[in-house]
Amino acid sequence: MSSLSLRISSSVAATARSESDHRLRLLSSSSPTVATSPALHFCGLRTEALKLGANSNRWKVVSAAVAPQNGSASDEFDYNLVIIGAGVGGHGAALHAVEKGWKTAIIEGDVVGGTCVNRGCVPSKALLAVSGRMRDLQDEHHMKAFGLQVAAAGYDRQGVADHANNLASKIRSNLTNSLKGLGVDILEGVGTILGPQKVKYGKVGSSGNVITAKDIIIATGSVSFVPKGVEVDGKTVITSDQALKLEFVPDWIAIVGSGYIGLEFSDVYTALGSEVTFVEALDQLMPGFDPEIGKLARRVLINPRKIDYYTGVFASKITPAKDGKPVMIDLIDAKTKEPKDTLEVDAALIATGRAPFTKGLGLENIRVETQCGFVPVDEHMQVIDADGKLVPHLYCIGDANGKMMLAHAASAQGISVVEQISGKDNVLNHLSIPAACFTHPEISMVGLTEPQAREKAEKEGFEVSVAKTGFKANTKVLAENEGEGLAKLIYRPDNGEILGVHIFGLHAADLIHEASNAIALGTRIQDIKFAVHAHPTLSEVLDELFKSAKVGRTGSLGPEMKSSPILHWLKSTSLVQVWHLLLSKFST
């Protein structure tokens, strides 16, 4: 028996109000697709949720058994799809386009992999992997609690830097090979849109080659944003691009911006022995995080570490170290603009966010005007021109459109666009896209924060409830001696819709997907709370979180509550039967 693929699809539709409509159907038993491997199509249970939010949408992507090869374009165009920018977004779109059988090309003016792979998520994870271990080894109390004795931990800066660099090269070559393997044409040079369905690519200044494509996706990404007044010399005043190379570990570094980039670097630098000063323009550190999670994170990630901070201030001028002087940072009040202070530090990292990279794209050729540099798009990622009209056959995904500046969001948008082009109406639900900050411990989130949810509730007139679970009671957490953590669920008590989940704690970034998948699939709390989690695992934190939510108690869903234990029993017994059936098939 070589391989068995088990596809579980849904057949049972039930609304939150009428769960008694649950039905079990065993649709088909076995239908061999490859001679030796029977594929079992087994229909399980799924609750068809009420579609309440306008943007709730389900993926219907079924992975194909055999990866298709790059298709051939029609005679009219050179390609079915041309993607400008081979970052994670472009890569995701290209792979999905090939799956559709389209002839696809990807234009890259720099290196394959884009920001994420070369100057972002990927190398930073390598540094954070090191910082996590350094933290563990340096925490004598923690080690003692395990009964471990560890000699003073030290590190070799170059070794750490090499690890980050090697990881980036490895992922870059994986990405390149996967594109080449599928037959995607990688065209080198800067891509410029000449007109509808027409792109030029080539070295800057050269005449370049012109190609035509039925559809074009802009996926040019972003670059580090450097505010004016800041002089980046790449040595003592740096952006994440240079910081990831870890060319030196300063004794004292100021990090301008306390978003997730700044936070992650503070984790790296403090683990390697630096002291850190945050400069944040807003009144609180970690803007953008759920306030409660932010508060706990401050207590764990900032207060006990060698970190101090200035909030409500702008760094109006940053001068690199020179002529025997340290790096000078002039701080002004964010509101009154009055000078507040001057910092003298050994280095400054500018982590004030990212700016879209759309220069040289030739947007003027198709009458598109950027908004603060971002390419305006509609909910289908289709580009909108200066007159507010949709530009046919032109899409923009990822950081360049600014909807959600995350690598996996770009990729999801790319796949959504390919679906849309292939004729399937597809709107990506951005509220189902998780985000994570890889500090130690990690922070992750999906959906709305509590204030956002309450604001929405006020407008739309529904009730919001919050459930929370600490990590302290989880067995695995206690075994790991990592008790600090909180999972928070924001939901509608009337119908059990998950509005947001926020996690701070060990492996939070890996835990969030149960929640994000639930949001993406429209699963309600009253259903997911019956899902079984292996014991003892960290995922039981979410299990407990869902179970602690009180759905229907304040609303009018009494009957549902009564019927659900029976349903639960029904489901489990039926499933057991199905499993037995399956097992008997396997064994024969």
Next chain:
Amino acid sequence: MASPLLSRVSISNATAGNTISFSSSVSNGLLWRRSIAFPDKSSRKVSTVQAKIREIFMPALSSTMTEGKIVSWIKSEGDVLSKGESVVVVESDKADMDVETFYDGILAAIVVGDGEVAPVGAPIGLLAETEEEIAEAKAKASKSGSSAPPPPPAPAAASASPAAPAVAPPKSAASAAVPDGPKKIVATPFAKKLAKQHKVDIGSVVGTGPFGRITPADVEAAAGISPSKSTGVNVVSSVAAAPAPAPVAAAAPKAAASPAPPPIPGSTVVPFTTMQAAVSKNMVESLSVPTFRVGYPVLTDKLDALYEKVKPKGVTMTALLAKAAAMALAQHPVVNASCKDGKTFTYNSSINIAVAVAINGGLITPVLQDADKLDLYLLSQKWKELVEKARAKQLQPHEYNSGTFTLSNLGMFGVDRFDAILPPGQGAIMAVGASKPTVVTDKDGFFSVKSKMLVNVTADHRIIYGADLAAFLQTFAKIVENPESLTL
């Protein structure tokens, strides 16, 4: 929550969005109710609290909670609190919870400090309504709380409070560290934290870091505590420095290792124990000090004779040598000094002789404190105790890291001379070889056989020069060669 101690109770999410509450839709609110109570004076009969000083109580965070542990105080003494602000984090069995104040006021005193435990309802802090009441509250705190930390000087608290109300708590810390005075104070984040923790006025600390900034070490020095980093075992090597450690010398302070040659097949790799790692670290650190060595022959016939006499009384050779060294050091204080920063002499007020002892798998230096002042018998007694403690690994830090001069003796193995490495933080170390019968000629040309011992001192040439060391050795030799004074 019918406890008479709790005058007001806040229940879960009813008041603020940031309260800790597990499942805010719980109607009975039994478990995760959060409360803090400052009793009104009217409702509290027992207390003799003056008009506007309120007690902050250990809240009951669950129906079963009997006592709570303070994780940390978010606010410090002297901070101005406004209603609804989080003040303290209390640990329950499931999570740490923020507890907020119900009243505006000034946190006058913390009665139960970070990490301490208090029963539910016990006062954990005092809240004053006005500045004038702070002193009163403090007095009360010092009376009531036995575990209360010593209150900081009142002016510090008072000066910090008036400006603070509108400022967020972390900022008040930052701005307190950077006063508007004419002198610009630059202190690193950790230095500021330490200053706050040890209640050191950062304005009075002299910065020795780059660009004159105040480093954590400066604050620690000002607070009179030993640097936290080097609390490891203070060890010296009395082993001959045979392999030239030149490549290590070139390494940057933080660099861990240059690539080592591949191990010979069949070899085993054994990681350092904590003590061995401390030795290794100290040895590498010692390379930053420019040292030199001066040797000196000492005749020991008379010392040996004295030793035979006092041996029955429990006197050891180590005690004799330590006493002799201490007496010589008393006359040459510079050899007992140390150079901490490359700019100054640090003259030590006492003469503490550290003596290197090999113990199973390691090396430690028990310290004979005030060796010049104690008599030989007391010193021997003390030494015996120290060695026993060292073997049992029960030496307290001050018993092994307070040395001002080190003695290392390998004479018992028949070693005639060797060269010691200077331990960090000290000015000199003496390596003592075996005393051996040697043919000597006196000034008249007569041969005789005398016991001769070679001593070799390694010293920090930044503060101790050749002539200093030579003079010291001459004194030492005189004392050893005429040892009567040792028994005085």
